[in-house]
Amino acid sequence: MNILMIFRVALRAIWRNKVRSLLTALGIIVGIAAVIAVIAIGNGASEQMKSSINSMGNNLVMIFPGSMRSGGMHMGAGASNTLTAEDGEQLAQDYPELVAAQTPMIRANAQVIYGENNWSTQVSGVGTGFPAVRGWNIGNGTFFTEEDVHAGKRVVILGQTVVDNLFPGIDPIGKTMRVKNMSFKVIGVMEKKGSNSMGQDQDDILIMPYTTVRRTLQNSVFNNVNQILVSLHDMGDLEEAKTEFTAMLRQRHRLKDGKEDDFNIRDMTEITEMVTSISSTITVLLGAVASISLIVGGIGIMNIMLVSVTERTKEIGLRMAIGARPIDILMQFLLEAMTLACVGGLLGTILGVVGAKMVGNIQNWPILITESSIAVSFAFSAFVGIFFGFYPAYRASNLNPIDCLRYE
Amino acid sequence: MLIEIKDMYKTYSMGDTKVNALDGVSLSIDYGEFVAIMGHSGSGKSTMLNILGALDQPTSGSYKLDGREVSTMSKNELARFRNRKLGFVFQNFNLLPRTTAIENVELPSFYGGVKISSEARRKRAIELLEMVGLGKRLYHTPAQLSGGQQQRVAIARALMNDPPVILADEPTGNLDSKATVEIVTFLQELNAKGITIIMVTHEPDVAAYAKRQIVMKDGKVDQIIVNSK
Ligand SMILES: Nc1ncnc2c1ncn2[C@@H]1O[C@H](COP(=O)(O)OP(=O)(O)OP(=O)(O)O)[C@@H](O)[C@H]1O
Ligand SMILES: [Mg+2]
Numbered sequence: 001m002n003i004l005m006i007f008r009v010a011l012r013a014i015w016r017n018k019v020r021s022l023l024t025a026l027g028i029i030v031g032i033a034a035v036i037a038v039i040a041i042g043n044g045a046s047e048q049m050k051s052s053i054n055s056m057g058n059n060l061v062m063i064f065p066g067s068m069r070s071g072g073m074h075m076g077a078g079a080s081n082t083l084t085a086e087d088g089e090q091l092a093q094d095y096p097e098l099v100a101a102q103t104p105m106i107r108a109n110a111q112v113i114y115g116e117n118n119w120s121t122q123v124s125g126v127g128t129g130f131p132a133v134r135g136w137n138i139g140n141g142t143f144f145t146e147e148d149v150h151a152g153k154r155v156v157i158l159g160q161t162v163v164d165n166l167f168p169g170i171d172p173i174g175k176t177m178r179v180k181n182m183s184f185k186v187i188g189v190m191e192k193k194g195s196n197s198m199g200q201d202q203d204d205i206l207i208m209p210y211t212t213v214r215r216t217l218q219n220s221v222f223n224n225v226n227q228i229l230v231s232l233h234d235m236g237d238l239e240e241a242k243t244e245f246t247a248m249l250r251q252r253h254r255l256k257d258g259k260e261d262d263f264n265i266r267d268m269t270e271i272t273e274m275v276t277s278i279s280s281t282i283t284v285l286l287g288a289v290a291s292i293s294l295i296v297g298g299i300g301i302m303n304i305m306l307v308s309v310t311e312r313t314k315e316i317g318l319r320m321a322i323g324a325r326p327i328d329i330l331m332q333f334l335l336e337a338m339t340l341a342c343v344g345g346l347l348g349t350i351l352g353v354v355g356a357k358m359v360g361n362i363q364n365w366p367i368l369i370t371e372s373s374i375a376v377s378f379a380f381s382a383f384v385g386i387f388f389g390f391y392p393a394y395r396a397s398n399l400n401p402i403d404c405l406r407y408e
Numbered sequence: 409m410l411i412e413i414k415d416m417y418k419t420y421s422m423g424d425t426k427v428n429a430l431d432g433v434s435l436s437i438d439y440g441e442f443v444a445i446m447g448h449s450g451s452g453k454s455t456m457l458n459i460l461g462a463l464d465q466p467t468s469g470s471y472k473l474d475g476r477e478v479s480t481m482s483k484n485e486l487a488r489f490r491n492r493k494l495g496f497v498f499q500n501f502n503l504l505p506r507t508t509a510i511e512n513v514e515l516p517s518f519y520g521g522v523k524i525s526s527e528a529r530r531k532r533a534i535e536l537l538e539m540v541g542l543g544k545r546l547y548h549t550p551a552q553l554s555g556g557q558q559q560r561v562a563i564a565r566a567l568m569n570d571p572p573v574i575l576a577d578e579p580t581g582n583l584d585s586k587a588t589v590e591i592v593t594f595l596q597e598l599n600a601k602g603i604t605i606i607m608v609t610h611e612p613d614v615a616a617y618a619k620r621q622i623v624m625k626d627g628k629v630d631q632i633i634v635n636s637k
Binding site for chain 2: 314318319320324326328401405
């Protein structure tokens with residue numbers, strides 16, 4: 001008997017017991033749907049995280065203040081106050097072939113007011129290199145200039161969220177608003193950026209020269225900064241840049257040999273790797289759960305195939321009497337189990353894709369359905385069918401013709 | 409000789425007790441014969457026929473068909489052998505349920521590894537069904553056919569691969585007298601065309617159609633009667 005013919009027989013046997021077949025295939029359907037949906041959502045999430053990490057800046061290298069030891073006492077990360085805006089300027093000056101742009105950053109929180117409206121937001125004190133470093137352009141108005149920085153002028157640039165909350169329906173450019181009860185002039189609005197990988201709204205921001213933050217908001221006598229952001233020309237230079245920057249900063253900070261760095265240089269590859277490894281761990285875990293449901297589905301198929309073999313003992317006997325070899329009977333039941341599993345796989349794939357898209361729409365999650373995940377789940381369901389169908393099929397093929405014909 | 413059986417035993421053991429369903433049978437059947445196997449219930453007729461049909465194996469003894477020893481064949485060889493050499497007709501018809509007459513008749517041609525186009529297969533199945541008088545019932549399923557009609561489908565199926573031998577175990581056992589006569593005359597006609605027929609029955613009227621009667625008793629051949637015609 002050729003495969004096509006056996007396949008037809010198998011399809012017919014499945015079709016005859018529609019409800020039973022559907023219930024049997026349900027395990028596979030749910031399993032495959034879960035695998036497809038989980039992988040689609042997981043892939044989508046990690047793609048989005050990666051792209052939003054990229055959106056944090058162009059070839060970004062971040063320099064943070066490090067821990068500081070003073071008289072044997074460990075002060076913890078960020079405690080050192082030796083990192084200054086001048087460090088960044090010096091880097092840009094000495095390594096023009098490495099550094100594309102740089103900006104210091106000082107952060108503060110502040111209550112901001114315009115007319116009746118008030119809003120609490122994050123204030124970022126930065127340098128003029130900020131738009132280039134973050135790859136984030138001014139949408140309206142202008143960015144502040146080097147002179148504004150030197151003078152510590154009270155000018156601000158707003159993120160879109162701040163505009164939406166403080167200036168509903170009003171053009172904010174040129175308006176005077178209040179930050180911590182001091183008046184500032186709005187000179188620009190940044191382009192809309194969206195949320196970052198942590199789900200933070202990046203547009204909820206107020207930007208002003210770092211000198212202004214220091215003088216007006218912090219009243220600080222120190223001239224240290226929270227962070228220096230450096231944008232490299234080429235990520236290929238990363239290792240070289242790290243070495244050079246370390247050497248220069250150590251020199252500038254007059255660190256003796258043997259003394260540890262009072263700064264940390266970080267880059268995005270570490271964060272990207274972390275995000276990737278977290279999301280792939282989650283995918284593997286959820287995939288394992290889904291595989292268990294596939295195995296349960298497979299056991300369901302084995303169970304129903306054993307029932308089917310018993311029910312059709314007479315048919316097996318008759319087929320053997322008219323010349324079916326053991327292998328013919330084996331193939332018949334194996335193909336039936338495989339078809340059942342594959343039909344389940346097909347329905348599961350459809351359900352998984354539709355389900356993932358629906359969840360994606362409702363939750364506003366990105367969804368990424370790859371052909372490979374569909375191919376793998378399909379192959380897997382066929383494998384489940386063959387694996388769990390083998391025992392019943394083998395049992396059927398090993399029966400004695402006369403015992404089958406006499407079976408009541 | 410077509411069939412030669414020597415010293416055949418079939419022993420069933422149920423716990424301590426042993427039943428010799430066949431108790432040293434020797435017999436031979438020639439090409440073109442029409443043999444009826446008779447005997448009381450439990451005398452071993454079905455056991456005998458199942459062994460002849462290679463559906464069952466004897467405990468000991470030799471069985472040669474067409475000069476070949478059957479008892480040493482592998483499962484695959486036996487399947488081929490049944491497919492090419494034998495046609496079966498059962499008391500309870502054994503048609504595939506919910507399957508049309510034509511597909512039931514075609515079934516043997518799917519096994520046995522002979523290449524045949526689906527048109528040729530269909531044509532032969534139709535011819536056979538017309539021959540048994542069911543030309544108008546090609547697409548009926550067993551549930552839509554009477555017992556006599558079902559048995560005729562079964563005969564058509566047995567003939568599908570053109571076997572030299574037909575084995576029938578009480579083919580008329582479930583039929584009324586009119587259908588019985590139809591079926592048994594049909595077998596007689598097939599025999600006239602040269603097919604060897606071995607039929608188990610316990611109705612003397614049916615056995616009378618055969619050329620020879622082998623009467624069994626307690627697993628042994630008790631009597632052989634040659635019908636005078
Ligand atoms: N599978 C079996 N297990 C045990 N004993 C069996 C088995 N098959 C047949 N027998 C025994 O073998 C003997 C012969 O049985 P068989 O079926 O050949 O009789 P029969 O002549 O065909 O009878 P009937 O006319 O009633 O069909 C009986 O005594 C029966 O009990
Ligand atoms: Mg019997």
